[in-house]
Amino acid sequence: MTAGTVFVKPSSTLDLVVRGRAQRASRRRLVMGILAASIVVVFAVSLMVGQTLYSPADVMGVLLGRDVSGATFTIGRLRLPRAVLAVVAGLSFGLAGVTFQTMLRNALASPDIIGISAGASAAASFAIVTLSLSGAAVSIFAIVAGLGVALAIYALSYKGGAAGTRLILVGIGIAAMLESVTNYILSRAGQWELQEALRWLTGSLNGTTWPQVLTALIALVVFGPMLLSRAGLLGAMQLGDDTAGALGVRVERTRIIVIFSAVGLIAFATAAAGPIAFVAFLSGPIASRLIGPNGSVLLPASLVGALLVLVADFCGQYAFGTRFPVGVVTGVLGAPYLIYLIVRTNRAGGSL
Amino acid sequence: MTSSHTLVAQALTLGYGDSTVINGLDLIVPGGQITAIVGPNACGKSTLLRSMSRLLAPRDGRVLLDGKSVHKIPARELARTLGLLPQSPIAPDGITVTDLVGRGRQPHQGLFSRWTREDEQAVADALDATDTASLADRSVDELSGGQRQRVWIAMALAQHTDLLLLDEPTTFLDVSHQIEVLDLLTDLNRSRGTTIVMVLHDLNLAARYADHLIALADGRVHAAGAPADVLTEECVRHVFGIESKVILDPTSDKPLMLPIGRHHMNVTV
Structure with missing residues (x-):
């Protein structure tokens, strides 16, 4: 190596860099385009298909506010809010999950594994069953509990810097505790609230109403851009706190904003749809395998989350004869994947 | 092409928790040169680099870049002038x-x-x-x-960045890769005028590649200056607590330190 190489062939390397980036960007656009198109298709199908089949024209009519006999109620009041919440909750869980996984450099560090969803879920079920609250009050309970749990895990696992593995183990312990709290609250509730009870155990979109959708949507509009705009900072923080600091990232400040936003997303989505099992956990690793090393995985993971919830809810409703809540389906998908990931991480020490 | 930036530490005191690592240290990094910092394990070399790049706030004293405290320069702005490569990114x-x-x-x-x-x-x-x-x-x-x-x-x-701080850039590398990395840093310094500050373990490589050598001991600068003036038998004794023989490196005009050790006390070089 000589100093001369700096000047000998700058143009060819520049071409290489530019071409490489263009290739990666086009691969990325392709994958995201396919994901977005799939979401639109499944969304449309879930509006049309059900116990009564409606034509695309009927669906369009309802969406445009025309009065179509029968369809206006079934689509406008039942299917549409349900499908919209599926997308909103999926986007929120996917984005928040991958944010935690990226920041803590470990796929197991997603909010549904380390107890943040469990905290929001326990608080929401407490607010609904024990205090008979509803609407925004439930969301407030969920977000306060989610943040509280996040802080508690951070504090309990902090020992001269937050260590990944310790944080995850503490989180799993806290999750187990909080799930038993939810179980206890639900066992005190009347048997007739079974549908509602299932929502807080595994997550469900049954009986979704517009106000629920709206709170979750507002949270997504507020917190989503806060996270997506920090994709670059998160990318720098993946290199270690000192490296990120040397790159001009204010690490502690970024971490606080990111944790707060991600917990906000999780808590509001959980308050609306329950802790839909494993979506936060699955979306990031699936997206990172689809996208490959082609840029930030935040937005792709969010799309994967939306697609997962839409498909799982559709299957849960119509594929098995009996109607299952969406969380049962995602749980069946997620558990084997969790085991696979633990086995793989154990061998290779992988992070996402 | 030489960098006109000045990086100075004044009466700097650094520590973690109850322990003080750097105690009232003063140093000057000459612009446009290669500076190597040497010293025994746990003498605060990495801590010093972290503080000079704004990652650790001083207990007392200050680090000045072109006369301004680095801890008051906005992080992003500082990162366009001063870079740090930590030991294990x-x-x-x-x-x-x-x-x-x-x-x-x-x-x-x-x-x-x-x-x-x-x-x-x-x-x-x-x-x-x-x-x-x-x-x-x-x-x-x-x-x-x-x-x-x-x-x-x-x-x-x-x-x-015009200044680049590196924390043990050659650790875990075999000798050919150590030379490769140090040659590369020298190229950068010569061709771009980048001011380089690196913590090194190997005294002889430090003396060979540095224009300016700083020996740390007990949280302070024991000696600083041209390698020939700094790397002396007295300095090695004081900083590392071992006896040594310092000779002229036959491949350069830099000093070369040969550690003696208990079993070779009577061998004359």
């Missing part, structure tokens, strides 16, 4: 060389900002300067230790 799984090098552009980009021609050029230059263009699409996990260290240096270069 983490490469995310599966990241490619170009992607990793591109992350050095962080301080030049805003939230949501687009990738510009200038960014592409900086990455290409950094790959060329470190001779890693042929590795551009490879995954960092697959590289050898020496290649990986060149890639990290490329990331620091893409940051386009």
Whole structure:
């Protein structure tokens, strides 16, 4: 190596860099385009298909506010809010999950594994069953509990810097505790609230109403851009706190904003749809395998989350004869994947 | 082409928790030169670098870059002038060389900002300067230790800073890769005028490659200056607590330190 190489062939390397980036960007656009198109298709199908089949024209009519006999109620009041919440909750869980996984450099560090969803879920079920609250009050309970749990895990696992593995183990312990709290609250509730009870155990979109959708949507509009705009900072923080600091990232400040936003997303989505099992956990690793090393995985993971919830809810409703809540389906998908990931991480020490 | 920046520490006291690591230290980093910092394990070399690059707030005293306290310069602004390569940065799984090098552009980009021609050029230059263009699409996990260290240096270069601090850039490398990395840093200093400050373990390599050598002991500067003036038998005794023989390096005009050890006390050199 000589100093001369700096000047000998700058143009060819520049071409290489530019071409490489263009290739990666086009691969990325392709994958995201396919994901977005799939979401639109499944969304449309879930509006049309059900116990009564409606034509695309009927669906369009309802969406445009025309009065179509029968369809206006079934689509406008039942299917549409349900499908919209599926997308909103999926986007929120996917984005928040991958944010935690990226920041803590470990796929197991997603909010549904380390107890943040469990905290929001326990608080929401407490607010609904024990205090008979509803609407925004439930969301407030969920977000306060989610943040509280996040802080508690951070504090309990902090020992001269937050260590990944310790944080995850503490989180799993806290999750187990909080799930038993939810179980206890639900066992005190009347048997007739079974549908509602299932929502807080595994997550469900049954009986979704517009106000629920709206709170979750507002949270997504507020917190989503806060996270997506920090994709670059998160990318720098993946290199270690000192490296990120040397790159001009204010690490502690970024971490606080990111944790707060991600917990906000999780808590509001959980308050609306329950802790839909494993979506936060699955979306990031699936997206990172689809996208490959082609840029930030935040937005792709969010799309994967939306697609997962839409498909799982559709299957849960119509594929098995009996109607299952969406969380049962995602749980069946997620558990084997969790085991696979633990086995793989154990061998290779992988992070996402 | 020489960097006109001055980096100075004044009465600097640093520590973690109850322990004080650096105690009332003064030092000057000469602009446009290569400075090497040596000293025994746990004498605060890394702590000093972290504080000089704003990562650790001083207990007392200050670090001045061009007369301004680095802890008062906004992080992003400082990161365009002064870069730091920590001792063990983490490469995310599966990241490619170009992607990793591109992350050095962080301080030049805003939230949501687009990738510009200038960014592409900086990455290409950094790959060329470190001779890693042929590795551009490879995954960092697959590289050898020496290649990986060149890639990290490329990331620091893409940051386009006039000052570059490196914490033990040659640790865990075999001798050929150590020389490769130090030659590369010298190239950068000579061709771009980048001021280089590095913590090194190997006294002889430090003396060989540095224009300015700083020996730390007990949280203070024991000696600083040209290697020939700093690397003396007295200095090695004081800083490392061992007897040694310092001779003239036959391949350069720099001092060469030969440690003696208990079993060779009576051998004359």
